[in-house]
Amino acid sequence: MLTEAERHHLLVEWNETKTNYPGDKCIHELFEEQVERTPDALALVFENEHLTYRELNCRANQLAHYLQGLGAGPEVLVGIFMDRSVEMVIGILGILKAGGAYVPLDPIYPKERLAFMLEDMRAPVILTQQGLAADLPPNSAKIIYLRAPDEKSEVDDARADENPLSGVKPENLAYVIYTSGSTGKPKGVLVTHANVVRLFTATESWFHFGQGDIWTMFHSHAFDFSVWELWGALLYGGRLVVVPYEVSRSPGAFYALLVKEGVTVLNQTPSAFKQLMQAEESLRGEEDISLRLIIFGGEALELQSLKPWIKRHGDKKPQLINMYGITETTVHVTYRPITAEDVQLRRGSVIGIPIPDLQVYVLDRNLQPVPMAVPGELYVGGAGLARGYLNRPELTSGRFVPNPFSNIPGERLYKSGDVVRYLPDQDLEYLGRTDHQVKIRGFRVELGEIEAMLGRHEAIREVVVMAREDVPGDQRLVAYLVPNEKQTPSVSVLRQYLKEKLPEYMVPNAFMILEKVPLTPNGKIDRKALPSPTGLRPELESAYVAPRTEIERTIAAIWQAVLRLEKVGIHDNFFEVGGTSLLATQVISRINKAFQVDLSLRSFFEDPTIAGLLPTIEKLRNSGAAFQVPPIVPISRESRRQKLST
Numbered sequence: 001m002l003t004e005a006e007r008h009h010l011l012v013e014w015n016e017t018k019t020n021y022p023g024d025k026c027i028h029e030l031f032e033e034q035v036e037r038t039p040d041a042l043a044l045v046f047e048n049e050h051l052t053y054r055e056l057n058c059r060a061n062q063l064a065h066y067l068q069g070l071g072a073g074p075e076v077l078v079g080i081f082m083d084r085s086v087e088m089v090i091g092i093l094g095i096l097k098a099g100g101a102y103v104p105l106d107p108i109y110p111k112e113r114l115a116f117m118l119e120d121m122r123a124p125v126i127l128t129q130q131g132l133a134a135d136l137p138p139n140s141a142k143i144i145y146l147r148a149p150d151e152k153s154e155v156d157d158a159r160a161d162e163n164p165l166s167g168v169k170p171e172n173l174a175y176v177i178y179t180s181g182s183t184g185k186p187k188g189v190l191v192t193h194a195n196v197v198r199l200f201t202a203t204e205s206w207f208h209f210g211q212g213d214i215w216t217m218f219h220s221h222a223f224d225f226s227v228w229e230l231w232g233a234l235l236y237g238g239r240l241v242v243v244p245y246e247v248s249r250s251p252g253a254f255y256a257l258l259v260k261e262g263v264t265v266l267n268q269t270p271s272a273f274k275q276l277m278q279a280e281e282s283l284r285g286e287e288d289i290s291l292r293l294i295i296f297g298g299e300a301l302e303l304q305s306l307k308p309w310i311k312r313h314g315d316k317k318p319q320l321i322n323m324y325g326i327t328e329t330t331v332h333v334t335y336r337p338i339t340a341e342d343v344q345l346r347r348g349s350v351i352g353i354p355i356p357d358l359q360v361y362v363l364d365r366n367l368q369p370v371p372m373a374v375p376g377e378l379y380v381g382g383a384g385l386a387r388g389y390l391n392r393p394e395l396t397s398g399r400f401v402p403n404p405f406s407n408i409p410g411e412r413l414y415k416s417g418d419v420v421r422y423l424p425d426q427d428l429e430y431l432g433r434t435d436h437q438v439k440i441r442g443f444r445v446e447l448g449e450i451e452a453m454l455g456r457h458e459a460i461r462e463v464v465v466m467a468r469e470d471v472p473g474d475q476r477l478v479a480y481l482v483p484n485e486k487q488t489p490s491v492s493v494l495r496q497y498l499k500e501k502l503p504e505y506m507v508p509n510a511f512m513i514l515e516k517v518p519l520t521p522n523g524k525i526d527r528k529a530l531p532s533p534t535g536l537r538p539e540l541e542s543a544y545v546a547p548r549t550e551i552e553r554t555i556a557a558i559w560q561a562v563l564r565l566e567k568v569g570i571h572d573n574f575f576e577v578g579g580t581s582l583l584a585t586q587v588i589s590r591i592n593k594a595f596q597v598d599l600s601l602r603s604f605f606e607d608p609t610i611a612g613l614l615p616t617i618e619k620l621r622n623s624g625a626a627f628q629v630p631p632i633v634p635i636s637r638e639s640r641r642q643k644l645s646t
Contacts, residue, residue, distance in 0.1 A: 026193040028096040030235050032163050038237045046086045046242040063094030064164045072098040074172045079126035081105040087146040091127045099166025101173035104222040111137050112501045170194035177224050179327050180445050184452030188390035195330040198383045202357045211237035215265045218243045224327045249581045250601050251279035262290040269298035269442030291318035297325050298442025300349045307343050315340045324351035328414050330384040349430040358382035378420045379413040438467040443505045459489040462517050470532045477508040509578040544569040555610045558590045574608035
């Protein structure tokens with residue numbers, strides 16, 4: 001808990017920074033100013049590739065001039081369908097320099113979702129890489145391939161000796177990021193340059209980012225946490241380390257990367273950080289980390305989960321910061337340093353005070369302020385509010401409402417759907433949602449979108465999807481289904497059906513078949529009466545076969561503990577009994593510890609059954625190899641789609 005003196009100092013800083021930001025600059029213009037200051041400083045790292053600020057600017061200029069020749073400019077959307085890479089960063093920067101707005105398309109998204117986004121945004125140009133061409137759904141856009149270091153591209157012939165002029169203004173779009181939609185269709189959020197620039201300048205006095213900082217770009221460019229990571233490094237002369245996808249899904253390897261690169265600013269969802277804490281503990285923290293800041297966002301932070309970390313590291317270095325945020329309000333809304341005292345006092349999900357140029361209101365259903373400590377819905381106003389939703393005027397007017405507390409014409413509030421309350425010290429505490437929207441591993445999920453997709457399956461009559469947290473800190477999606485009288489679909493069929501239509505993080509961990517959905521006396525769905533799936537093995541196409549040997553029983557016990565199941569068969573597919581890639585890392589860590597082996601992430605994904613893993617584990621045991629961080633080996637994109645959760 002902050003002392004009164006610390007809180008006073010924080011509020012003084014809060015007031016001093018309210019208007020102190022360059023409202024006449026765009027994101028890429030601030031980057032270009034940094035290039036002039038530190039042209040030879042290292043800007044970008046990805047595996048064995050390194051670019052200085054001058055080199056990055058040159059490559060982005062080449063692309064920008066080329067895009068302008070194709071018609072890119074202010075308010076023109078340009079898709080970017082790329083894996084994590086140097087080229088992805090060049091692509092984003094080049095689009096902004098051309099004056100356009102980038103629309104991230106994650107290659108691991110199902111083709112049906114990608115096809116909808118492409119049709120909705122109607123971008124005239126899409127940037128991609130040669131190896132991804134076959135994964136891009138048919139569309140009318142011009143496809144531009146960015147080269148790897150050893151490839152030749154049509155973009156290389158464009159001019160690169162000067163920063164392009166585009167006429168783009170701060171009020172023009174910088175990006176469009178799609179979020180989950182309750183109607184079953186994702187919606188694109190329209191964010192401007194001014195929205196992003198003020199985010200950093202309004203928080204400068206809190207973080208003091210600079211040339212000495214090394215950041216990771218851990219998150220997908222389709223998740224707006226990446227906006228904070230990208231420009232937090234490149235607007236201040238810092239170094240950005242782009243994290244390969246496979247490393248981002250292996251906490252041990254990611255911890256090793258943090259040590260190797262000397263990372264100072266780490267941004268994590270609480271779910272991902274729990275895995276990182278476990279990896280560090282299993283590795284005994286043999287090498288020192290250089291972190292000065294760990295910034296949480298994307299989902300609710302349960303302070304008690306930080307207890308092991310604070311016990312090992314304290315709360316000063318690195319400093320832990322909780323930042324609640326929303327895509328529609330440009331990444332972050334509030335700021336709260338986390339202290340050891342917060343954890344000791346077992347406080348809830350405290351999200352702190354608003355960023356200086358934002359206003360927050362806790363209101364009842366009549367848009368009246370609620371008293372201190374009384375829960376209400378959070379409304380956000382100020383300079384961070386996005387323009388609205390692409391091609392969704394009715395949805396925009398429903399969520400971006402007139403500000404009843406302002407006399408300025410056109411002032412709006414964003415209706416967040418989040419329930420909060422004020423604490424006596426003026427901090428905000430996050431309590432949950434007013435609707436059926438949840439955050440899963442940092443991604444915002446409309447449960448209605450999953451319900452809509454399942455409801456379209458011919459064998460399903462009724463469906464309810466819930467985010468359950470039967471074990472504190474372990475939130476999982478559960479689908480409750482009432483099948484048609486003629487047929488009952490198998491779990492594997494339903495899981496595969498959803499994987500073809502939704503991102504992996506939206507596929508439920510468990511499916512439960514019901515005779516009927518329980519209702520309240522008022523005829524509404526009685527969600528409290530829906531049974532917990534904990535301990536139940538789902539009905540699978542493969543018959544249950546019990547473990548036979550001591551090794552199989554040990555592995556099965558590990559799976560049961562992590563998945564919270566009463567029994568697991570040796571032919572059960574890990575991902576079909578509720579497993580995710582994050583849970584897979586826990587299983588691998590426990591197997592390695594139990595047998596003193598180096599079972600890799602790749603080996604696990606190749607055959608995620610106990611019977612399939614057994615020969616690999618026995619081979620590793622017989623080889624007597626010393627325990628170490630598993631090597632990272634690229635996994636095919638198709639395997640990611642089929643097996644990994646984002």
